[in-house]
Every structure is written in C-alpha cells, then in structure tokens.
Amino acid sequence: MVTVDGQDIHFGFQPGCGPLPLPLVLTHGWPGSFLEFETLIPLLTDPAAHGGAPEDAFDVVVPSLPGYGFSPAPARLGVSSREIAKLWRGLMGQLGYSRFGAQGGDIGAGVSVWLARLFPRFLSVGGGLDGSGSGTNR
Numbered sequence: 001m002v003t004v005d006g007q008d009i010h011f012g013f014q015p016g017c018g019p020l021p022l023p024l025v026l027t028h029g030w031p032g033s034f035l036e037f038e039t040l041i042p043l044l045t046d047p048a049a050h051g052g053a054p055e056d057a058f059d060v061v062v063p064s065l066p067g068y069g070f071s072p073a074p075a076r077l078g079v080s081s082r083e084i085a086k087l088w089r090g091l092m093g094q095l096g097y098s099r100f101g102a103q104g105g106d107i108g109a110g111v112s113v114w115l116a117r118l119f120p121r122f123l124s125v126g127g128g129l130d131g132s133g134s135g136t137n138r
Contacts, residue, residue: 001070004090007079010034010070011063011091017046018057022124023097025061025088025115029106033069034062058101063091065107081110082118089119099124 001010012034015021024044028036041060048054064071066079066087088111092100101124102112116123 002091002094004087004094006075007066007087008072008075009063009066009087009091011061012041013062013095014041014045014060016044016057016059017048018054020055021045021057021059023061023092023095023100024058025063025092025100025102027063027084027088027102027104027108027111028065028068029104029108030065030068032106034064035069037062059097061092061095061100063088065111081107082114084111085114085118088115089122092122098122 001008003009026037026040028034037060041062043050043052044058044060047056065084066075067073084107088102099122102115104110104112
C-alpha cells in the first residue's frame with residue numbers, strides 16, 4: 001500500500017525475469033479487481049518459462065482502483081479516470097519508474113488513455129523505453 005496525493009492505493013507487484021524488464025501498469029475494470037490479471041502476470045514477468053524470450057519480460061504493477069479490492073474509497077470527490085491516471089503516475093514514480101507502459105480494460109482503458117494524454121513523456125509505446133529499443137526503465 002502506498003499513499004499518493006492523500007489517497008491510499010493497494011497494488012500488486014511482480015518483477016520481471018529478464019535482462020531489462022519493461023515496467024507495465026495494468027488497470028482492471030468495473031466490476032473487477034487486481035485478481036483479473038492473476039493468470040496473465042506469470043506470462044508477462046517470465047516469458048522464457050512459457051516459450052518466450054527473456055528480453056520480453058515486464059515488471060508488472062497492478063493497482064486496485066480507489067474503492068475496489070483493498071484500496072479504500074476515494075479520499076475526495078471527483079475521482080475520475082483522469083484523476084486515477086494522476087494517481088498511477090505518482091505510484092509508478094514512487095516505485096522508481098520514470099517510463100512505463102500502461103494497459104487496461106473498461107475503466108482501466110480510460111485510465112490508460114488519460115496516462116498517455118497527461119503524461120506522454122512517461123509512457124513507453126514500443127520499440128524500447130527511449131524509442132531505440134535499448135532504453136532504460138528507471
């Protein structure tokens with residue numbers, strides 16, 4: 001659990017098993033929880049164990065939306081997908097990530113779009129974190 005802008009956020013974290021895992025925040029939808037990604041996480045964090053290449057590994061961060069799972073209800077009114085995107089940027093910063101990927105479905109899709117809209121410099125969109133295929137993730 002971390003606190004970002006006065007909001008407590010529960011999250012799961014699984015580091016990747018590769019030479020330079022790409023940080024990735026996964027956001028669940030409604031009604032849902034971080035458990036939606038339980039079977040996906042091992043495939044993303046350890047692709048070599050599932051027939052993939054270790055270079056394709058991700059550091060996976062799966063926060064619970066405010067008011068869902070183990071995250072308490074929003075600390076203030078007006079917490080929309082846009083506001084949650086700001087919280088996720090703060091979460092990823094607290095974890096030491098300056099660049100990361102984002103994915104989500106339902107409400108999570110809106111959060112991911114707002115992350116890209118509000119923080120384009122922080123989002124990795126493929127080809128490596130610096131665009132060359134050989135960037136760093138922190």
